[in-house]
Amino acid sequence: MGKITLDKVSKSFGQTSVIPQIDLTIEDGEFVVFVGPSGCGKSTLLRLIAGLEDTTRGTISIDGQDVTGAPPAKRGLSMVFQSYALYPHMSVRQNIAFPLKMANEDKAVIAKKVEEAARILNLTDYLERRPGQLSGGQRQRVAIGRAIVRQPKAFLFDEPLSNLDAALRGTMRLEISELHQSLGTTMVYVTHDQVEAMTMADKIVVLQAGRVEQVGSPLELYRSPRNLFVAGFIGAPKMNLIDGTGARKHNAATIGIRPEHIRLSSDGGEWTGKVGVTEHLGADTLLHVAVDGVGQVTVRADGEYQVRSGDTVRLTPDPDKLHRFNADGETF
C-alpha cells in the first residue's frame, strides 16, 4: 500500500513560484528517483509529499485518500534526511524506537520491532551507542532503521547518501536496493548522483525548474532522452552535444553522442581530433579530444588505451546511438 498521486500541485514561496504545476503518480511499491540540477525543486516536492510544506494549490493523495491538509504525522510516511537528522541525545535503540514510542506502542512490541530493524540493518551491536559514536554509514543505517520500523506506506529519501564517501556510497546504494526488494514498499528518492539514479530507480523523474522533463525507467532515459536537457543530464560521462556544422550534417540543430558510443581508430573515421587530457581509470580510459569543426568531444575507450596528449586520433560515432535534437531541444 502506498500509491501517491499529485494532482496539479504547485508551490510558491512568497512571490517566487518554485513548482509551477505538477501531475505525478507514484505506483505502490515503486522505487521512484527525482533527479535534477540543484535548486530545481526536488526537495520541495518531497517535502510537499511529506507534509512538511503546504501546497499552494492542488491536492496530494495517498492510496486515494486526500491528505493535502493532513499533518506529516498523519500521512503514514517515513523520511530519511540528508543530514540523517538523528536525535543526538538518544541511543541508537531509542532513535529507532522513537516513532513507535510516539505512536504509543507497547513496550514489548517496540523492543521486538527495534531488534528486528536492527537485525535487518546490521546494527544489533551498536544499539546502545549514541549517533556521535557511529561512522557515517552506520548513522545512515540508523536513519533508515528509524524509517522502516513503523512500516510506513512509503519511504521518502532526500539525498541520503550525499554525505558519505564514494566507497560507502556504493555499499549503501546496494543495501537500500536490497531493502526495497525485500520490503516492497514504495520509495521516493531524491538525488543528484547519476549512478544512484541509474542503478536504483524503477522510474526516474527528471525535474528542471520545478517542471517534469521526462519520466521513465533508467534505460529508457538513457536510450531515448526526450530532450537536450535529459540527454545531457542522464549518463556519465556526459553525452557529447554537438551543434553547428557537425550537427547540420545530420539534419539536426544539435546532435548528441555518448562517449561510450564513439569508436576510436588511427585512420579513417568520421572526425579527426587532437587528444588533450587523458584520464586512465584502469578499466577504461577517457580521452578529451578537440575535434576540428565540432569542438571538445569526450571518448571512452575500454581498458588501457595508450595515447599521448597531442596525438591525433580518428573518431567514429555509432550512427545507431546518435541522438538528434531540433532547435527547441526536442528529440525527433
Place this chain on the structure above:
Amino acid sequence: MGKITLDKVSKSFGQTSVIPQIDLTIEDGEFVVFVGPSGCGKSTLLRLIAGLEDTTRGTISIDGQDVTGAPPAKRGLSMVFQSYALYPHMSVRQNIAFPLKMANEDKAVIAKKVEEAARILNLTDYLERRPGQLSGGQRQRVAIGRAIVRQPKAFLFDEPLSNLDAALRGTMRLEISELHQSLGTTMVYVTHDQVEAMTMADKIVVLQAGRVEQVGSPLELYRSPRNLFVAGFIGAPKMNLIDGTGARKHNAATIGIRPEHIRLSSDGGEWTGKVGVTEHLGADTLLHVAVDGVGQVTVRADGEYQVRSGDTVRLTPDPDKLHRFNADGETF
C-alpha cells in the same frame, strides 16, 4: 623548482606512532597523490611537509635545503585545505591577495597578480563577493587561487574536492590537472577517491598505517599491485579477491581478478554463478554474481547487458589479468 625529499621521517602524537618511518622523494614538477584508507596518515604526512606539524625524527628538505625546523611561511609552499579555509570576512579579491599582502608586495603588483589568477580560474566576475556567497566549486577555486597567486615551489592539496558533488568533482579534477600542466609546479595531493588518484597522478603513493605500500604510476599500480592491500585499494569497482579452493587451483593463497577482466557467457566458462543485484549504468552493467565455491564476484559488462536477478551465468577470468598472492599477501 620544488623537489621535496623526506629522509627517515617519523611522527608520533604522544605515545602513538602515526608514521613509523618514511623515505620519499617527490621530483620537481611531479603530481604525486597520496592515497590510503582513512586514518592512515595522509594528512599528517602532508602537514609535515607543510610545516604545520613537527617531525618526531628525520629531515625534510626542499630543493636540497633542510627545512625541518622552518616555519610554514618560510618553506615557500601553498596549501589547499579540505574545508577550503577561506577567510569568511574577506572578499574573493582580498582572499586571493592575502598571501601577497603578507609578503608586503606592491599594491599594483598584487592587483595584477590577483586579476591574473582570477582569470585563470574563471573567477573574474566574483572578485567582490564574500566566500559565503559562492557555490562549492567556486570556493574551491578561490582556495586554489590563493595558493597559486604566490607562485610557490609546490602545492599541497588535502582532499580538496571531497566536499563537492560528483559532477563538480569531475570538472574540478580536470581543472586542477590542466593547471598542473600549464604551471608545471610540483603538486602533492591527498585523496581517498579512486578516480582522482588514477586520473590526476603522475605517481601514486599508497599508504597504510603510516607505511608506504607501493609507489608508482597509476597504471603500474593498476596492472601490478605489489600486494593484496594495493590490489584491493586501486581500481573501481574493486578487484574480486578470492581465496580458498578457487585460489588453490591457481597455486596461490589468494587470487585477484578485476570485474572488467571477467568474460560473461551463457555456457562454458570457468565459473558458474547466480546473478544477484544488477546495476545498469547505461554505459556498463555491473552484475553481482554468487559463484559456487568461490563467493561473491562482481562482473562488469559493457553496454546494457540484459540479465535478470536469479539467472545463471558462466564467468571466465582473463588468465593474463589474474593476480596471484602468497599467504603474506604479496604478489608473486
Place this chain on the structure above:
Amino acid sequence: MATLHTQSTARLMMAPAVVLLLMWMLVPLGMTLWFSFLRYNLLMPGMEEWTGFDNYYYFLTDPAFSTALVNTLLLVGGVLLISVGGGIALALLLDQPFFGQGIVRLLVIAPFFVMPTVSALVWKNMFMNPVYGLFAWVAKFFGLQPVDWLAEVPLFSIVLIVAWQWLPFATLILLTALQSLDEEQREAAEMDGAGPVSRFIYIVLPHLSRAITVVILIETIFLLSVFAEILVTTNGGPGLQSTNLTYLVYAQALLQFDVGAASAGGIVAVILANIVAIFLMRIIGKNLDA
C-alpha cells in the same frame, strides 16, 4: 517548517512571553507616563495635579541632566573598552596551553559572580580608601602620595569597579569564540605567510567580531542601568561627577520622592535607551544575521 499549522502554533507559543512582556512594559510604563504629567510628590499626598510638560521641562533643563548623559556614555563606553579590550587580551592568553589552565579560568571567572553591592563595598573600603585601602598602602610603600580614588577620579573608579565585574563575562565569551575559530583557517593564514600579529588583525579579530557585538549588546543593556555601584561608593559625587542617568532618576525618585519628576526622567531614560538600542540593533542585527 512552513505549514500554516506550524505558523499558527508558533504564534500561540510566543504569546505568553510577548503578552507578559507587553504587560510588564505597558502597565508600569503607562502609569509612569501618566505620573510624568502630574505634580506628584510622595511626601505630599493629595496634591497631585496636572502640570503638563513641567516635569519634563525641569528634568531636561536641569544642569545635572546633561552631565549625567555624558557620564552615562563615558561609563558605558569606558567599561566596554576595558572589558572588551582586556577580554580579548585575556582570551588570547588563556587560549594558549599552560599549566593550571582550569584553575586560572576559575580565578578569572569569579568576579562575575559577585553581587554589585558587595563588589562596590569591597572596592571602596578595602582597596580605594585613601587611608586604609590596599592601593594607598601600595602607594605609600613606594613612597607615593596615595590617590583618593573616589574623590579625585570618581567616574574612572566606578568604571574600574564595574569593568572588574564584567571583564570575566567578556573574557569567557571571547574565549569560547576564539576556540571556535577554524583551525584550518589559522593554518592557512600561516601558510600564507602571516605572522602572529597579522593573524590576529586579519583572521582572529574579524572572527571575533560577532562575539564582540554580543558582548557589547549584553553589557550595554546592563551598564545603562548601573546604579548600585554608584550609590554605594560615591553617591553620584563629588558634585555630579559620577552621576549617571539612572542615578539621577534614582535621586529624584528616592531622595526627593518626586514621582512626577522621576517619572519624566524615567520616560526620558527609556527614550534614550531605545535610541541606543536601535543604534545597537542596527549594527548588531546585521552582524548577527551574517
Place this chain on the structure above:
Amino acid sequence: MARAISPRRKWTITVVAWLLGLALFFPILWTVLTSFKTEGEAIASPPSLIAFDWTLANYFEVQARSNYFKYVGNSIVIALGSTLIGLLIAIPAAWAMAFSPTKRTKDVLMWMLSTKMLPPVGVLVPIYLIFRDTGLLDSRTGLIGVLTMINLPIIVWMLYTYFREIPGEILEAARMDGASLAKEIVYVLTPMALPGIASTMLLNIILAWNEAFWTLNLTASNAAPLTAFIAAYSSPEGLFWAKLSAASTLAIAPILIMGWFSQRQLIRGLTFGAVK
C-alpha cells in the same frame, strides 16, 4: 597546531596567566582573608596576608545580627523560581522564533531586549502601588514574578540563539515520526539544547541572585534575600572591615561555589549561537 611550543614559552605564559588570574581574583581572596581577621588586623599596615590570628568571631557576629540562613533560603527560592518560570515561558517562544521565523521575529526579539534597558527606578512607584494592591509586597511570589519579567528577554534571546543552531531537519524528523508539538519540544528540542538551556539557567540564576534593586525595594523581611542582608552593611560603623568582609563572603559564597562547580556548563553554553 601540534607543533611543539618551547617550554620557556609555556612557562612564561603560565606565569603571566597566573599573575593575571590572581590579580583579578585578589579582591575576593582579600575579602575572604579579611573576614577571618580581627578588626584591628583588618586595617593593619602593612597588611598581613595569612600570618594573622584566624578568627571566626566576625561570622558569629554577623549571624547574631541577622539570620543568614533565612536570606540564603530566599535568595535560592527567588533565583531558582524566577529562572525556572522564565525558562518555561521562554522555551516555547524561542522555539517559535527559531523554527518558524517571520519577518518580524527579529524586531520582536529586539523589542524584548529593549525592555531591559528601562531604568527600574523609573517604574518603582507604579510597581510598588501594584504590588501593594495585590498584596505581593514582601512576598517571594511577587519577587519571582518581577525577576522573571526582567530576565525573560535575556532568556528568550539566549535560547533563540541556541535553538537556531539546531538543524530544523531534526524537528521535522520528529514530526514525521509522529511527535506532537509538545512531544517534539520535550523529547527532542529540549534535550538537544540542554547545554544551552543549562547555561541560560545558570546565567540567569546568577543575574537573579545579584539583582539588587527590586529585591531590596519590594521586600521587608519575609522575602528578603541576600541583597537585603548585605544592605545592612553598606555603610561602616567605625571599624567594620572584618565584619563587612564576613558578610560579603557569606553573600557571595553560595553563588560563587555554584558558579565554580557549574562553570563547565556555563562556559559551554556561553558560546551563544551568535558567537560561533
Place this chain on the structure above:
Amino acid sequence: ETLTIATVNNGDMIRMQKLTDDFKAKNPDIDLEWVTLEENVLRQRVTTDIATKGGQYDVLTIGTYEVPIWAKQDWLLPLENLGENYDIDDLLPPIRAGLSYEDKLYAAPFYGESSMVMYRTDLFEEAGLEMPEAPTWEFVADAARKITDKENEIYGICLRGKAGWGENMAFLTATANSFGARWFDMEWQPQFDQPEWKETLDFYVNLMNDAGPPGASSNGFNENLALFQSGKCGMWIDATVAASFVTNPDESTVADKVGFALAPDNGLGKRGNWLWAWSLAIPAGTQKAEAAEKFIAWATSKDYLELVAEKEGWANVPPGTRTSLYENPKYLEAAPFAKMTIDSINTADPNNPTVDPVPYVGVQFVAIPEFQGLGTAVGQQFSAALAGQVTVDQALQSAQQLTQREMMKSGYIK
C-alpha cells in the same frame, strides 16, 4: 503576632536586637522580625512604604526630620498609651519638642544626639594647646593646623565631606548657622549667594585642605569614626553618640585620650551643633498598633536603659533621651562625655536655629519634604568643592541655582 521593625544599622540598634529576649520574656505573644538596613536605604524603604501605604512595617525607625512632616500627613499614630511608668516628662525637652506635632508625641526617642568636638588630649598636650570648654572656630582651625602631621598620618581635624543631606549637609548647615548663614530668608529665597555662606564654605574647605585627611569628600560619620578610633584624627566634630564609641577600649585605640568640648561658635550667639534623635514610630496603616506601642514603650523606657547598663555597662546605654539618665551618678561616672552631651543637646534650638529669622524649623535640616533631595544636591556641590573639583564660588552658585529651581518648581516662590 509578629512585629516587623525597620531599623538602622547603628550600634545602639544592633544592641537592641540582641536584647530582644528580654522583651519576648515580658511579652510572650509578640514576635519580632527585624529589618536592619543602612541609613539611606532604610529611609528610602520606609518612606516609599509609608507614602504609598504599603504597610510592610509595624515599627519604623525615623529621625527628627521626618516626624513633623509625617505627623502632619497623618501617616503616624500618636503615642498615647506608653504605659503607667513610662514617665514621658522625663524626656529631654528639645528632643520631645522635635518629636511632637501639635503637642502630641508621634515618636519615642531611642537615642538623641547633638554634635560636639571630640579631641585627642595627648596630641593637644604635645602641641602645648588647651581646649576651652566652648571653643571658637578660630581656635579650632588654628589647633587643627598645628596638630597636623601628615607624615605620620595624623590629621588635625576630621569633618564630614560625603555628600548627603544627613551627611555633610548636617554638619555644614549647623556650622553655617554659627556663621550667621541660613538656607532661606523669610520669603523662601535661597541664601547661598550671601557672604555668610561663602565665609562658611571657604573656612571649611581651607581647613580641610590644610588639616583634613585624604579622601575627606567621601567621609561620613562612620568613616570619620573609624579614622578617629584608629588614631588618625586630632579633632572630630560630630554626633555626641560617637563619644561612647571612641571611648570604648574594645573598639578604639585612643579610648583613654579623648576629650570633649562644645561645638565651636563664631561669636554670633549660635553654636554649630545640631539636634537629632533616632526614634521609633508607628505607621498609621499597621494592624498591630497595640503591640507596636508596647514594643516602643519597652525600647525607650528607663528599664531598657537599666537593662543595657546591666548587660553592657553604663557607658553603652543609648544616650540623649532622658533627663534622669543625666542625673544618674553611675552613668555620669561611666560616661565622661555625659555632661557635654546634655549641654550640647540643650543648647540646640530647632525652632530658632539661625542668627537671622527663618521660615522653617530644624537645626541641621529644613523640615520641608523637598529638603532630602535639595540637601543632597547641595551637598554634592559642596562635596565637589571639598574634593577640589569646583571652586567654592562655583559650588555656591550651583547650589543657589538648583535650590531656586527646586523652590520654584515646588511653588514656594513664584
